[in-house]
Amino acid sequence: MTGTVHSAVLVAVMSAVTILLRSLPFLVFKGRTPKYILYLGQVLPPAIIGMLVIYCLKDVRMTAAPFGAPEIIASVLVAAVQAWKRNSLLSILAGTAAYMLLIQLVF
Amino acid sequence: MRGQEVKKAFRSSIPVMAGYIILGMGFGILARNAGYGLLWAFAMSLLIYAGSMQYVGIGLLTGGASVLNAALTTVTVNARHLFYSISMIERYRDAGRFKPYLIFALTDETYSLLCDGKTPEGTDPHRFRFLVSLFNHSYWVTGSVLGSLLGSVLPFSTEGIAFSMTALFIASFVEQWLSTKQHLPALTGLGGTLICLIVFGPEKFLIPAMLLITLVLTALQGKLSAGKGADA
Numbered sequence: 113m114t115g116t117v118h119s120a121v122l123v124a125v126m127s128a129v130t131i132l133l134r135s136l137p138f139l140v141f142k143g144r145t146p147k148y149i150l151y152l153g154q155v156l157p158p159a160i161i162g163m164l165v166i167y168c169l170k171d172v173r174m175t176a177a178p179f180g181a182p183e184i185i186a187s188v189l190v191a192a193v194q195a196w197k198r199n200s201l202l203s204i205l206a207g208t209a210a211y212m213l214l215i216q217l218v219f
Numbered sequence: 220m221r222g223q224e225v226k227k228a229f230r231s232s233i234p235v236m237a238g239y240i241i242l243g244m245g246f247g248i249l250a251r252n253a254g255y256g257l258l259w260a261f262a263m264s265l266l267i268y269a270g271s272m273q274y275v276g277i278g279l280l281t282g283g284a285s286v287l288n289a290a291l292t293t294v295t296v297n298a299r300h301l302f303y304s305i306s307m308i309e310r311y312r313d314a315g316r317f318k319p320y321l322i323f324a325l326t327d328e329t330y331s332l333l334c335d336g337k338t339p340e341g342t343d344p345h346r347f348r349f350l351v352s353l354f355n356h357s358y359w360v361t362g363s364v365l366g367s368l369l370g371s372v373l374p375f376s377t378e379g380i381a382f383s384m385t386a387l388f389i390a391s392f393v394e395q396w397l398s399t400k401q402h403l404p405a406l407t408g409l410g411g412t413l414i415c416l417i418v419f420g421p422e423k424f425l426i427p428a429m430l431l432i433t434l435v436l437t438a439l440q441g442k443l444s445a446g447k448g449a450d451a
Binding site for chain 2: 118119121122123124125126127129130131133134135136137138141145148149150151152153154155156157158159160161162163164165166167168169170171182183186187190191194195198200201203204207208211212214215216
């Protein structure tokens with residue numbers, strides 16, 4: 113454990129940089145937002161969610177047993193339940209329960 | 220605050236609750252094991268409020284990283300938040316007194332709940348988004364505190380429960396996919412990130428992926444903003 117003061121400074125730095133990143137676009141485009149940025153604001157959400165899906169699954173090993181099977185099965189289940197019922201809480205519950213059962217009992 | 224709004228915001232935040240409490244507990248336990256007790260876990264979750272960054276941050280603290288190193292690491296891990304803010308510029312523009320907190324609390328999960336722009340009927344959109352953000356933040360802080368206090372003495376195995384965050388993003392992805400006919404942005408995000416993951420590996424792919432996605436979407440601007448597909 114490092115000195116308390118240095119640790120507190122590091123926490124403050126991490127907090128400040130995170131806040132800066134989150135507020136930077138708002139500070140830069142304070143007045144009228146350029147058309148290009150408005151366009152990005154419209155097309156980015158689905159792209160970012162796609163990016164986050166991959167980001168969450170980045171550490172899944174496809175080259176060794178069980179070849180990502182629990183993740184694949186649970187992910188397909190989430191997508192299927194969502195497409196069927198359009199209720200995200202239900203999809204998340206079903207997928208997470210299936211995943212927990214799969215890794216604790218099956219694989 | 221009106222009771223109805225609080226209730227609706229709470230209901231919207233439920234998909235994030237389990238994941239945040241469990242991942243927050245994971246953080247609290249990690250911090251405790253590294254010698255950073257309750258106050259540290261609480262302060263970090265309250266002030267930094269960025270999941271993966273806090274996990275990385277414990278490593279920075281124990282390793283006695285320099286201020287510059289901590290700042291640069293934070294930029295790398297959290298650069299994706301620039302994206303969230305860019306796509307929320309218009310939506311948060313007139314949020315008034317709620318705006319500073321809405322921006323501060325724009326995490327991956329909060330973003331995924333709010334980025335489709337829909338808010339329940341009969342609610343003030345800004346207050347609703349503020350409340351959803353606040354609920355999520357409180358789950359995260361509560362989880363961290365619980366983890367720090369309880370350590371690893373849970374009565375049942377929670378192994379795999381963190382998958383609920385993955386499930387949240389998959390559900391959001393499918394929901395957005397079904398609500399539009401224009402799938403190019405979604406495919407760009409999915410495909411671009413996958414390519415970068417394969418090329419750069421799981422440690423370094425996120426920033427190249429952000430650049431690639433921006434480039435492709437920029438190249439598609441003429442095509443996507445022409446029709447009403449840009450409403451995606």
